[in-house]
Amino acid sequence: MFQVRIHGRGGQGVVSAAEMLSIAAFLEGKHSQAVPSFGSERMGAPVVAFCRIDDKTIRLREPVLEPDALIIQDPTLFSAIDVFAGLSPNGYLLINSKRTLEELGIAEAVNHLPKDQVRLVPATEIALKHIKRPLPNAVLLGALAAVTGVIKIESVVKAIASKFPGKIGDANIQAAEAAYQLLANHIPEEAAC
DSSP states (O other), X not given: OEXXXXXXXXXXXXXXXXXXXXHHHHHTTOEEEEEEEOSSOSTTSEEEEEEEEESSOOOOOSOOSSOSEEEESOGGGGGTSOTTTTOOTTOEEEEEOSXXXXXXXXXXXXTTSOGGGEEEEOHHHHHHHHTSSOOOXXXXXXXXXXXXXXXXXXXXXXHHHHHSOSHHHHHHHHHHHHHHHHHHTOOOHHHHO
């Protein structure tokens, strides 16, 4: 089973991201489950959602405590909560940021993870370019497809189109594909040497 935990703030589409990821996996013939978790349901409050993907029926219903992948939609959460709790030592980490790990103050916290599985994605900037709004969720799903291979970008595109038909969906699809291309073409510095 592949488990994903998505952290963000109210209004960033955290729950929609988990739903679209679940739909993308389902479209590939996999079993999937999206689970939202709400605290104070207000704009800007920390929000977390979960997604499980497996080849067999998923019976779990509790929150994902040991994720295989973390998606951090808002890096200001690093100082608010322990977003890294339970992350697998071989886990994937996608962070919405243009800043470096050192600038974010988390380099030491993530230095045990495989270097090619920790990615900084300027998701807000990509979203602003394509969607004209700072909504990083679809962008980060495109990035997840590129980095993990757990889902295909074509499935992400179909999931976005089913959730947001029309112009809004088209803009989100362009943003997701831009992130996919950015990360699929990225060669880690160690591999480039």
